[in-house]
Amino acid sequence: DARVTQTPRHKVTEMGQEVTMRCQPILGHNTVFWYRQTMMQGLELLAYFRNRAPLDDSGMPKDRFSAEMPDATLATLKIQPSEPRDSAVYFCASLGTSGAYLFFGPGTRLTVL
């Protein structure tokens, strides 16, 4: 049963610390998305990649957020330094070359104190 995996599932950190979230897309999927979900804003697109190249990161605060795909099986989202307003659930999703819809991972729940 192919699925998107994310680690860690939960992260509690203090303001100012670096946070790294990881995502393993479904094998063979070449497009990877990062979304952030809060009660107030819902699901917001932060960035997405195709064939490991960034296509759109306009939803991401550039001064503190960075997203990369070191290889086809790993996507990372880093926040440095983290702030309390970054507290949210971060979802990774992937799409295959002939895919019709996004598969979402279980999310990383981030709490910044």
Place this chain on the structure above:
Amino acid sequence: EDQVTQSPEALRLQEGESSSLNCSYTVSGLRGLFWYRQDPGKGPEFLFTLYSAGEEKEKERLKATLTKKESFLHITAPKPEDSATYLCAVQAMTDKLIFGTGTRLQVFP
């Protein structure tokens, strides 16, 4: 700017009480409209894709319909296990999905 608005924000139904969820959208060049279900603590799970006005899709007690300005998710004779947040999203000319804020559905026995 592409935009998705869902209503109502929350809906409480008695088991067996049918109802509809609304998703209105503005998008330049709709490639697809998507419905997802999200359970607490989990990622969204795909339900349907609709591509053109007049299209309908069904799955168990759910039926999704699409017009040029909105989509409806009809729930017929819901059961408590249908309780979840239902998300609507549109896809324009790129692959990215723009989501609404969802409708939280609670079905009571």
